[in-house]
Amino acid sequence: MAFLGKGTQFLREDDGTPGTYNAAARLIELGDISPTRDTTDNTAHDSPAGHKEFLAALKDYGEVSLTLDFLPANTENQKLRADFDVDTPHSYRIIWPDDDSTTFTFSALVIGYGIQTPLEDKVRQTFNLKISGAPVWS
Numbered sequence: 001m002a003f004l005g006k007g008t009q010f011l012r013e014d015d016g017t018p019g020t021y022n023a024a025a026r027l028i029e030l031g032d033i034s035p036t037r038d039t040t041d042n043t044a045h046d047s048p049a050g051h052k053e054f055l056a057a058l059k060d061y062g063e064v065s066l067t068l069d070f071l072p073a074n075t076e077n078q079k080l081r082a083d084f085d086v087d088t089p090h091s092y093r094i095i096w097p098d099d100d101s102t103t104f105t106f107s108a109l110v111i112g113y114g115i116q117t118p119l120e121d122k123v124r125q126t127f128n129l130k131i132s133g134a135p136v137w138s
Helices: 075-083
Strands: 009-013 021-023 027-030 036-041 054-060 063-069 090-095 103-116 124-137
Touching (some): 009 027, 009 075
Antiparallel strands (some): 009 021, 036 054, 090 103, 103 124
16 A cells, blocks of 8 residues: 655664664655666677677665755764765665555665755755665565
């Protein structure tokens, strides 16, 4: 059954307690998860009917973008900003509010973040994470 995105959570694995995840504060928007797969050209002179042939190559789960309210004192949001300066992937989790609480757990590098300061709206922060390796759906 279809469901609304309200209640979706974005979580970061606790540094001191592996397997424990803490929610980032005030998630406003979560971007697409759009995996792609590379291909390798396998065309030869004897390929049938003059058509190109391809082999499946590496998969790439791409990037995840998120928008949060800018809460400078929030510990989890501070850790997300600090992850930008770390050269190794960190573990994150998304939990959707469907009947099964579908979960997407992945390692990623924070490859960018920004702070938006509009004149007549909330100050927000954005993050871009590059997924590294294979995620786990559950």
